[in-house]
Amino acid sequence: MPEGDSIWRAAARLHSALAGHELTRCDLRVPRFATSDLTGRTTLEVVPRGKHLLARFEGGLTLHTHLGMDGSWRIFPAHGTWHGGPEHEIRAVLGTTRHTAVGYRLPVVELLRTADESRAVGHLGPDLLGPDWDAERAAANLLATPGRPLGEALLDQRNLAGIGNIFKSELCYLAQVTPWTPVGDLPDPATTTVRLAAAAHRLLRANTGDRGTRNTTGIHRRGQELFVYGRARRPCLRCGTPVREAPQDERPTYWCPRCQSGPTP
Structure with a gap:
């Protein structure tokens, strides 16, 4: 999507x-x-x-x-x-x-x-690329359901609008937690959710150009544009551990078992 x-x-x-x-x-x-x-x-x-x-x-x-x-x-x-x-x-x-x-x-x-x-x-949360963007309101929306897995909460457009499955996996990697980690179990949830929202805004804004290839790593070598998404069984760019894949809400989800802590399927 x-x-x-x-x-x-x-x-x-x-x-x-x-x-x-x-x-x-x-x-x-x-x-x-x-x-x-x-x-x-x-x-x-x-x-x-x-x-x-x-x-x-x-x-x-x-x-x-x-x-x-x-x-x-x-x-x-x-x-x-x-x-x-x-x-x-x-x-x-x-x-x-x-x-x-x-x-x-x-x-x-x-x-x-x-x-x-x-x-x-009207049901959508703050638009990551819109004039109504508000990281603190997006964070408050995420925190409203502390027991919800972070990956699911990030995909819920009522919390913040614009994140899809690719950015979901990449943001969880950057937060160093698995997508199945409950929002309320994040380290310092109030601060972490604001930082996550700000990172989401920054990443989407950086990818609005017509380069043709989405990039979250800042590395422009082929096959290294994303940290974990689509990299199942390939080495993590940070630690070399094979990236894992499992469905979350029927969508393929990727994470590094060494760099990301928290529950997994």
Whole structure:
């Protein structure tokens, strides 16, 4: 599933292609909004909110989409050939005289009043890459359920919005605890959760560029961009111990059994 940094980049690409231009084509291929037409409206902006995308149009309307596990928005020249999946996987098309934005495999396509956006994203915690970012509030949200495993708490978008499975594993590694460690069992939980939230913000912000490869280690050699995620049975970059993998909430989770203390499956 795309994480907050990927959604931020997708929003930036859509904004660059559509903002300030009148729509000459609108095709929402979901039953509820199949007859809705935004043609003739100008796109005001496209902004990310956690893992959600909000395209705002004149007249007070917003197109809310979510990429889910494998959705994507692709940008093409107005009269260019589309590629990104078969025709039946297309869920939304927004076109101008210059560009066409095509949404593939989008599990959420919803047209709503801009004034009602809170119905779609109001439940989210502080956005790691948004103007509302607040590390102390995010930390307080994490601490509200002290018995919850840290990995699960970090993935809960109601606590802080933007972390996915990759950053979850990497943040737990940086905190030197396993993802199954209860939040309340962290060393000095109040201080540690604030530091974790700040580290999450720093890592996502650092990965908003278009380098193509996500990096949390600061090492730019191939295969060493991440500390533990995707490195099962490979040596830990810090101590050389083989990294382990196990599911947490049905998602592959990685940790170093030497560098990270705490419970494991």
